[in-house]
Amino acid sequence: DGGITQSPKYLFRKEGQNVTLSCEQNLNHDAMYWYRQDPGQGLRLIYYSQIVNDFQKGDIAEGYSVSREKKESFPLTVTSAQKNPTAFYLCASSIGFGSVPYPADEQYFGPGTRLTVT
Amino acid sequence: AQKITQTQPGMFVQEKEAVTLDCTYDTSDPSYGLFWYKQPSSGEMIFLIYQGSYDQQNATEGRYSLNFQKARKSANLVISASQLGDSAMYFCAMRDRTILGGNEKLTFGTGTRLTIIP
Numbered sequence: 001d002g003g004i005t006q007s008p009k010y011l012f013r014k015e016g017q018n019v020t021l022s023c024e025q026n027l028n029h030d031a032m033y034w035y036r037q038d039p040g041q042g043l044r045l046i047y048y049s050q051i052v053n054d055f056q057k058g059d060i061a062e063g064y065s066v067s068r069e070k071k072e073s074f075p076l077t078v079t080s081a082q083k084n085p086t087a088f089y090l091c092a093s094s095i096g097f098g099s100v101p102y103p104a105d106e107q108y109f110g111p112g113t114r115l116t117v118t
Numbered sequence: 119a120q121k122i123t124q125t126q127p128g129m130f131v132q133e134k135e136a137v138t139l140d141c142t143y144d145t146s147d148p149s150y151g152l153f154w155y156k157q158p159s160s161g162e163m164i165f166l167i168y169q170g171s172y173d174q175q176n177a178t179e180g181r182y183s184l185n186f187q188k189a190r191k192s193a194n195l196v197i198s199a200s201q202l203g204d205s206a207m208y209f210c211a212m213r214d215r216t217i218l219g220g221n222e223k224l225t226f227g228t229g230t231r232l233t234i235i236p
Contacts, residue, residue, distance in 0.1 A: 040228070041228055042122075042209055042211075042226030042228045042229055043163075043209070043211075045223055045224070048223070058223065059223075088161060090163060092163070102149065102151075102215075103150055103151030103170060104170060105151075105213075106165045107153075107165070107224060108165060109155075109162055109163035109164075109165075110162070111160065111161060111162045112162060114161070
């Protein structure tokens with residue numbers, strides 16, 4: 001079964017600790033994305049990556065870091081510098097504009113990780 | 119100004135009836151893409167339908183259709199013969215190039231919570 005996996009589904013951390021959220025895809029997609037969702041709001045883009053070893057900041061990158069060492073994996077680290085880390089985090093992937101003409105290229109999402117920091 | 123506006127925070131619809139979820143957008147890019155996603159209570163975002171700004175016909179996917187009115191900048195989602203399983207949050211999103219990184223970025227609306235009544 002092809003898809004995107006995120007683990008764990010629920011994560012609890014103490015304030016001041018860094019935490020890494022996992023995202024893996026076996027869709028052979030070039031592009032991967034991280035979004036944050038707060039209650040009553042839409043998704044906001046944190047980071048995205050179009051190819052391995054390259055990534056770009058989204059709209060709310062402060063306090064977050066990512067890496068893209070493998071095509072299949074795009075982990076997100078929530079650092080202690082993130083002021084309000086409690087949120088629902090969604091990872092997505094898409095074929096990428098190397099293969100799909102703009103503006104198509106729909107994004108496919110994982111099940112999400114709900115992070116609670118106390 | 120909001121790039122994507124969903125004015126209906128919540129809707130209640132009788133089972134088997136058709137429902138229209140509103141979405142208006144704002145862009146100066148003549149080439150853009152519009153997407154609708156469904157988010158059940160489990161949290162995963164499910165891609166429903168895509169409409170490109172140059173597409174001649176309104177997009178359709180099974181029970182989903184997109185009422186695309188370019189001059190009015192609206193892209194309403196129509197669900198025919200609603201089912202109990204359609205109860206979820208629905209998000210409209212747009213990709214355009216008026217913002218940095220717009221080739222890749224999706225901008226989401228705040229969503230509409232649809233509840234189907236038996």
